[in-house]
Amino acid sequence: MDDTSLFDGESTPDAGELPAMTDELDLTPRTTPAGGEGSGAARPSTVREAKGPRKGRGYVAAVVLVVLVAAGILAVKALGNATLYFYQADEAVAQKEELSTKRFRMLGFVDGAPVQRSSDGVLFSVSYGGTTVPVRHVGDPPQLFKAGVPVVLEGHWSADRSTFESDRILVKHTEDYVEKNPDRKTAADSAP
């Protein structure tokens, strides 16, 4: 008895919504018309309803596309600022105060002056755009590190802002590939 009363309780509100539900169910095609004049009036409305969602889906797709494109443009713009991969040596010098002793990457060409070995690493200098920066590097420089190559250094300005204290050297290669001629000594060959 309890069960049936529960069932009744639930079915009562449903009964009130029944006409609305049948309207929605009308979307499924019928093999035989319901008959009478009523069907003539009902037909156009169901056709319009059937078209509605499909059109809506088109709008949704368009909106999603616009949002994606906008997100893409934003991402590119934001990345443009956030992915300042390195400062060039001249920029790093010009922005000494803002950079303070913050950690950043710096690009410069290794100067031709001989690289001195310190107790825990190497001392050398890099230049970019006519500005030279003395560098104190802790650790061993990579295999292809030599005078004249562009390097990306990771580190920070020293407390007195006089030298760049680096702990990571990445050799940045240019897009130029020059053939080594075994019969001819090049400047790069004789460099340390």
Add this chain to the structure above:
Amino acid sequence: MTTQLASGAPGSPGLANPAEHGGGPGTGSRTTRALGVAALLGVAVFVPLGLVLSPEDVMQNDLVRMFYIHVPVAILAFVSCLVTGAGSFMYLWRRQLWWDTAACSAAQLGAVYTALTLVTGSLWGRPAWGTYWDWDARLTSTAMLMLLLLGYLALRKAPGTADSQAKRSAIVGLLLVPNVMIVRQSVDWWRSLHQPATINLLGNTRIGGTMLFCFVVGLAVMSLIWLWLLIHRFRVSWLEHQIDRLDLAGALLARRAEGQP
């Protein structure tokens, strides 16, 4: 074989059933066999060219040899993604599953070639840069492309009818195209550890003559291998698709037969 690909457009039995073209069992045909032989001969020429005959670079020494592999592989990864984009576009326009299968086959190759690009680049980066990996614009955007390709391939496994699967895959497939553009332009748009393009079709090419020759041979040979792989991958996928369709037709017939008194 490009003509065969073109003439074999939607539903042609030529590509789907290469056995009819004198190929015997399997997905091989006379054309792909010739292509395969040409690719093998090309490899036989390319290996000594790249490993022995190419001169060293003044900065990178022997590391220049990785250029002959890494750059063609990266170019073919881009081409794969563009083929997927084109196939996706054609599917959305024409609604023929042939294009969807083509797009999927190219994306599978794209994933393999993008992975190879990352691996060869890393192996070169360790001695050349001093690190296997760094989060610069080129490397990060390539990693994103790899993830998008994996996402595309994962999406293809999502349940649905062949048409709904093809449609949603095509939408993601189209996204590969702007991604490839971003990877290609990343070294020009942002400061990066990775160097800008050495080979420029319109601008000046900044590489020695013998090196350029080795690179062109490498690109040609690896393009042949890529094409061979793409055609075979497509044929296998298309046969799978046809088997699925036969299975469905068989199941429908069986179900109808059940309904008969």
